[in-house]
Amino acid sequence: MGWLLTADQMRKAEEEAVRRDALAPGVLMERAGSAVVEAIFSRWPALAAGRLRVLVLCGPGNNGGDGYVIARRLADWGANVRILEMSDDPGSREAALHRERALAAGVPVLGIDEFGAPEVEAVDLVVDALFGIGLSRPLEGVIAELVRGIGQRTGAARVVAVDMPSGLDGDSGRIPSGGVAIRADLTVTFHTAKPGHYLARGPEHCGALVVADIGIGPSAPGPGLVARLARPDAARLAKGGAGHKYSHGHALILGGPPGAGGAARLAARAALRVGAGLVTLAVPKGALAENAARLDAVMLAGLGEGRDLPALLADARIASVCAGPGLGMGNGTGPGSAVATRALVGEILADGRAAVLDADALSAHADHAEALFSRLHDKVVLTPHGGEFARLFPDLAAMLDDQAGKGRAPSSRLAVVRAAAARAGCCVLLKGPDTVIADATGASVINAAAYERVAPWLATAGSGDVLSGLIAGLMARGFAPLAAAETGAWLHVEAAREFGPGLIAEDLPEMLPIVFRRLFAE
Numbered sequence: 001m002g003w004l005l006t007a008d009q010m011r012k013a014e015e016e017a018v019r020r021d022a023l024a025p026g027v028l029m030e031r032a033g034s035a036v037v038e039a040i041f042s043r044w045p046a047l048a049a050g051r052l053r054v055l056v057l058c059g060p061g062n063n064g065g066d067g068y069v070i071a072r073r074l075a076d077w078g079a080n081v082r083i084l085e086m087s088d089d090p091g092s093r094e095a096a097l098h099r100e101r102a103l104a105a106g107v108p109v110l111g112i113d114e115f116g117a118p119e120v121e122a123v124d125l126v127v128d129a130l131f132g133i134g135l136s137r138p139l140e141g142v143i144a145e146l147v148r149g150i151g152q153r154t155g156a157a158r159v160v161a162v163d164m165p166s167g168l169d170g171d172s173g174r175i176p177s178g179g180v181a182i183r184a185d186l187t188v189t190f191h192t193a194k195p196g197h198y199l200a201r202g203p204e205h206c207g208a209l210v211v212a213d214i215g216i217g218p219s220a221p222g223p224g225l226v227a228r229l230a231r232p233d234a235a236r237l238a239k240g241g242a243g244h245k246y247s248h249g250h251a252l253i254l255g256g257p258p259g260a261g262g263a264a265r266l267a268a269r270a271a272l273r274v275g276a277g278l279v280t281l282a283v284p285k286g287a288l289a290e291n292a293a294r295l296d297a298v299m300l301a302g303l304g305e306g307r308d309l310p311a312l313l314a315d316a317r318i319a320s321v322c323a324g325p326g327l328g329m330g331n332g333t334g335p336g337s338a339v340a341t342r343a344l345v346g347e348i349l350a351d352g353r354a355a356v357l358d359a360d361a362l363s364a365h366a367d368h369a370e371a372l373f374s375r376l377h378d379k380v381v382l383t384p385h386g387g388e389f390a391r392l393f394p395d396l397a398a399m400l401d402d403q404a405g406k407g408r409a410p411s412s413r414l415a416v417v418r419a420a421a422a423r424a425g426c427c428v429l430l431k432g433p434d435t436v437i438a439d440a441t442g443a444s445v446i447n448a449a450a451y452e453r454v455a456p457w458l459a460t461a462g463s464g465d466v467l468s469g470l471i472a473g474l475m476a477r478g479f480a481p482l483a484a485a486e487t488g489a490w491l492h493v494e495a496a497r498e499f500g501p502g503l504i505a506e507d508l509p510e511m512l513p514i515v516f517r518r519l520f521a522e
Ligand SMILES: NC(=O)C1=CN([C@@H]2O[C@H](COP(=O)(O)OP(=O)(O)OC[C@H]3O[C@@H](n4cnc5c(N)ncnc54)[C@H](O)[C@@H]3O)[C@@H](O)[C@H]2O)[C@@H](O)CC1
Pocket: 014, 028, 029, 030, 032, 059, 060, 061, 062, 063, 064, 065, 066, 091, 092, 130, 131, 132, 133, 134, 135, 136, 137, 138, 139, 140, 162, 163, 164, 190
């Protein structure tokens, strides 16, 4: 299901499993350590060929406990293993037990103070079992030096991180202010991935990610808010045999003044490709000729001089509206002005229909955020990028600033977007490689363009306009706001991956048929 448990939720899941299955102390740790060893050889089969030299770094808590298991198992297998430990008196009974077993197996143990950086050059594998989800402050002093030394190694040693790369916060994927973190080639985590594996610096520091089952049981979340990874509902996206164009919904996209229509045209084409039955682009009368020359399947309507937005919206078949891309932020009060943009948004919100507000529809409210929030309702999706988010929610955006909160646990993008959605009273999608979507109930989803889904070519002008069109198209088809945002964001990344290098925004809608065909064949 792709649940993403926070550190607290993971601890509860572990406690429940221990109680439910009456597990003896250290059993879960043994499974965790074994899973890491298995993942190492599965990732790098060549390591099994020679005389493997390993350095295992063990921290003072249960992450270190996993490290003692890994060291013992690798030594049993025949590797040349040494442990560097932070403490000879681990903080838990389980970790102490596995330390004793490693010592009994004859694995040499050194205190971390006895460590010299060049030793990293003399091994094939470094196992980072310093800190996992229990990290509570930035790495400092000798540990920070050690982590820096590993980062600067020149040899071929691979680094595998146990649960989290040490120094990275598991809930946010951020490095606490002033700290450093391990950069791993492989990270092996347990039961479910954690938000920090996908958010912020997570993917960059994890390398590759493996989620190992350690028998904690179903990963269904307990009470409380649990985020999950975005996924498509193929059955919902497919169209049944029956129905006509009106049964798939009519999306209305608002466009800007003459010369600024490209963004809205991109959104309109995306709405049509994602399966809305009809799409109408409504533009100021003066921009009709320009748009008519550029559109075929997308219909065109003129606004102004007798025809206004409420008159268009009187057509009950229009199921969703998209406003923002290219709408305008100019001076004055005419078409394309910030004043006109705010007025249009006001009319859309008063109408109460499903709506996507993006780009200029958001920026035009930088100094009118409270007025906007007072009109938003639960059928709206806001799709800000970082800058637009900061204009509407400056205090929340500041919590994501790298310099903020020295000495405190870093804020998570998940918590910040949930707070924004609660304040706005609607669904909020904060764009980026780690896109986070939340609605006012706190339900939340991460759509990460990371690991096997990297899509750096999405960072191109106009790709955000396509995303807002996708979401509007899906809402026209009857998708609820969170589902539309999640599905749109997922399809957006898949379309980019399908095209690959050289992608420009126009290419994105054209990749949807291929993405759909593959999805429906699965
Ligand atoms: N609880 C369990 O049953 C299981 C736990 N597992 C492992 O246990 C880990 C969590 O264990 P813990 O909760 O003990 O937490 P950690 O082992 O991640 O770290 C906690 C310890 O590190 C210290 N610490 C935190 N930040 C520090 C810093 N910046 N500098 C110096 N010391 C710092 C804390 O005071 C504490 O002693 C997981 O990440 C996972 O690897 C796995 O073995 C699976 C089973």
